[in-house]
Amino acid sequence: MSFESFESFNPPTRLLMGPGPINADPRVLRAMSAPLIGQYDPAMTACMNETQALYRDVFRTKNEATLLVDGTSRAGIEAVLVSLIEPGDRVLVPVFGRFGHLLREIAERAGAEVHIIEVEWGEVFTPEQVETAIREVRPKVLAMVQGDTSTTMCQPLEEIGGICRAHDVLFYTDATASLAGNVLDTDAWQLDAVTAGLQKCLAGPSGSAPTTLSPRAVECIRGRAHIEAGLVGDGHDAGRGVRIRSNYFDLSMILDYWGEARLNHHTEATSMLYGARECARLLVNEGMDQAIARHALHGGAMTAGLSAMGLELFGDQRHRMNNVVGIYIPDGVEGEVLRRTLLDDYAIEIGTSFGPLHGRIWRIGTMGYNARRDTVMTTLAALEEVLRQAGVSITAGSGAGAAREHYQQKTQQTAQQTPERTHV
Structure with missing residues (x-):
């Protein structure tokens, strides 16, 4: 093959009317073409702070721990699950489409003891079904998709957060396909962790995963980080206190990167940051x-x-x-x-x-x-x-x-x- 014949890639113009990705808003693409700056430039850290504030509005939360995970929406999913789950933890995954199976797979790779309940594709779960399963499984984490594009269904979540709090269960939801197109109220619904992507209702390209974490979720993640650093005593059950298995997706370090400490973890995907900020700015301005x-x-x-x-x-x-x-x-x-x-x-x-x-x-x-x-x-x-x-x-x-x-x-x-x- 002669590479000399290769020209710049000129993709055909398409109207993307499938389940995602979609055509990005031209204003987002323009924002992504802005010049690069250093990751600790005051303008850069100000942009990061503004992005966090905007996404608090998008997620409808006051969570300080609201940030971007660099990577596609799946990066956000994996960051949350590998950071919350220790080997042997019980995780409950209600599956009503393809992406419930994805949550199960990622939780299994993190070493969890995964339990699933299922309904026929095209249906959703009732709160009673979820609570019954929680009583039986007694999980540490409930991992649930809100909108599953494989079935087009939107799982009602309003009552499930309260059920999780009553049973001391951390509640994570994947809102990749639903956020900004369907109601999602992080604080009112008592969601402990929510992740999304830009390439659907947020009107951007794939490549950044907006994420928000409740104080309960942060406490769990920080607790694991302290164990790794030897800052708490032993006495854990066998297999407990295992360090987060990923460096890139270790949310304890990503939190420090986005927080006041500004500890170096990775080089921020600057152009994606610009795009993610513009996605949120447009939504917040629209309402x-x-x-x-x-x-x-x-x-x-x-x-x-x-x-x-x-x-x-x-x-x-x-x-x-x-x-x-x-x-x-x-x-x-x-x-x-x-x-x-x-x-x-x-x-x-x-x-x-x-x-x-x-x-x-x-x-x-x-x-x-x-x-x-x-x-x-x-x-x-x-x-x-x-x-x-x-x-x-x-x-x-x-x-x-x-x-x-x-x-x-x-x-x-x-x-x-x-x-x-x-x-x-």
Whole structure:
């Protein structure tokens, strides 16, 4: 192979309407092109402090320990689990999709005794199911996904934090796919650790994992660090007091890197920091309630359009995420062939699925920068055309028409709910 023939990589323009990643907001990309500075430059540490403050608002928390883990959303997951879990700890993972299995695998690699409970894909857990399992397993950590894009379901968490506190269980949730598109209230719901990624509702590229830790979680992590340093006595059970098994993902050191001590742990991914800060700044300026309402509006329009085209929605729609919907692939249609046609003819990407849903459903996202009316209408019109080419009987314009009606209804409802201003 002759490398002399290689030119700069010029990726094709795509409209990414799958379950993530999505098209990054141009303002985020511009922020990432800013000049690099040293990691202890006062401007750099000020940027880090501002980023922490912004993400406290995004996570709806007062947690001082709110920071970025450099790496994709999976880096945040692994950092939390390897830092909380010691070998032999019991961990309970309720699994309702692919990413519950990911939490199980990471916890097992950290040496945990992992117990799982499962529901059929397309369903979620009740608080009673979770509490029953906690009583039986008596775990140190409950690890649970909020929004699982493999099934499009959003697990209700409001009551589970209180259950965990009552049983002295640390509660971690993976909010990669749900944060900023669905309600997540870290403090009110008593969540001990939450991690996310930029590449979905936060409207950025993959590569940074916003993370927040409650004082209880920090105490657990700091306790392990003190054991490693020989600052507490022995008396632990066999296998206890084992040092955090990762250097890169050791949150005790990452906390010191982001905290006042500014102890060197790694060289911050500066451009990703700029991008993550801009993602949070845009959301906070929009308002978190408004951002969630935007995802609900456009996700609802997409769902209305797909239903009007005669496509069957997947899963319990009472618990579908605002930002992604699953639809069964119509009989007689080759799912991957149609996805490729949509990509080749219209430069639009939608998602396939995994595990028991592989080859059965497509997943269509309306999230982040792509949670807009024009992307919804364009996707519905293009999907209708390729489905008709594949022999599916669809009334012309039904999808886009239903989406338009959805927008009109929501506009009217908003107008009725907004009090008229009195002009003086």
